[in-house]
Amino acid sequence: NYKSNISGCFFILSRWLTSFYNLRNNFKTSDKLKRHVGFLQEKGAMYLSYNGNLLIHGCLPLHENGDFKSFTIDKKAYAGRDLLDFFDSEVRKCLAHPEESEDLATDLMWYLWVGECSSLFGKTAMTTFERYYIKDKSTHVEKKNPYYQLREQPKIITKILENFGLDENGHLVNGHTPIKEKNGENPIKADGKLIVIDGGFAKAYQKETGIAGYTLLYNSFGIQLVAHQPFSTVKAAVEKGTDIISLKRLVAEVDERKRVKDTNVGQTLLSEIADLEVLFEHYEDY
Known part of the structure; x- marks a missing residue:
């Protein structure tokens, strides 16, 4: 029986290690994941300064x-914009x-997930384990x-x-x-200087927020925030015309009113115009 139990444990362990290896390998070689991460790398950033807004x-x-x-890392401290x-x-x-995999940059990727100074996490600890396995709330x-x-x-x-x-x-x-709109929370804070745009777009959050997300509108006249009510069903939309x-x-x-030249795109266009004017002035020199 002793040998049988030992053999059984080794069998279970080997199956677990094989499953873990396969899962790890699938994760590392996933083309779809690589495309998604590539898109985030190309389009994303830790922050964006755009048209005078952050x-x-x-x-x-x-x-x-x-x-x-x-x-502080490697005896150098980072804070504010420098940190991001x-x-x-x-x-x-x-x-x-x-x-x-043992590089500092890789360690910091993990840190950004649960780190106290991570601008993406912003908490002292993650208690997912406790919520799953400990009854004491x-x-x-x-x-x-x-x-x-303080953002208020x-x-x-x-x-x-x-x-x-x-x-x-x-x-x-x-x-x-x-933002828990159903409890009266306002997404516009700090006398209008802060706009929180997380209104529970994901269906899982809609019971918590009471709405189905926000859309931020920005044009030459100013800024508007649009709150959307949850979509009911396709059947109701077809039969009752609900929207x-x-x-x-x-x-x-x-x-x-803001003009194109006051925007980020406008500044890029002005820079390109200036370059073209320099080329035109020195055209005959070439």
Whole structure:
């Protein structure tokens, strides 16, 4: 019996290791995953400064007094915009050299998932394990970075915008944290300087938020936030003509309409025009 039990344990272990190896191999060689990650690498970033506004996913790590929280590595501290620039650079290094599994950039990829100073996580700990296996709900609490309380203050948003080289009249567009509209929570915060656009687009969150997501509209007149009501069923849409109901909210209205030259695209076009003018002036020199 003793030998039989040992043999059984080795058999189970070998099957488990084989399954783990196959799963790991499928993950590493998935063409679809590579295409998705390639798209994120090409189009994505840790933050985006666009038309005078700042877009971030989770948070900008702060201390309780509003100072930027620093992350020290290799005896160098990073905070604010420098921290996000550092993370962005390391993520791209990791994706460019995935075979270097023990590289610092790879470690930081894992850190961004659950790290206290990660702008994508923004909590002191992840309690997924506790929520699955421990009944005591006091162990389920995930303490958020002070940013999530301080972002209600206009002066904090202004400070962040200035740190990223943006005008105080800009806006901070924030994702990641579902807004519970059904409980009266307002997605427009800090006297209109902060806009939280996570309204529960995924169906799993709609019971929590009470809506089916937001759409942010930006044009020369200003900014609007559109809240969408959940879609019922295809049958109801066909038989009763029901549709998704959307509610628009004015976030900011400009005193003077913006022109193309005031946008990021406009600045690129002006730069290209300047280059063409230089070429034209020196055309005969060539």
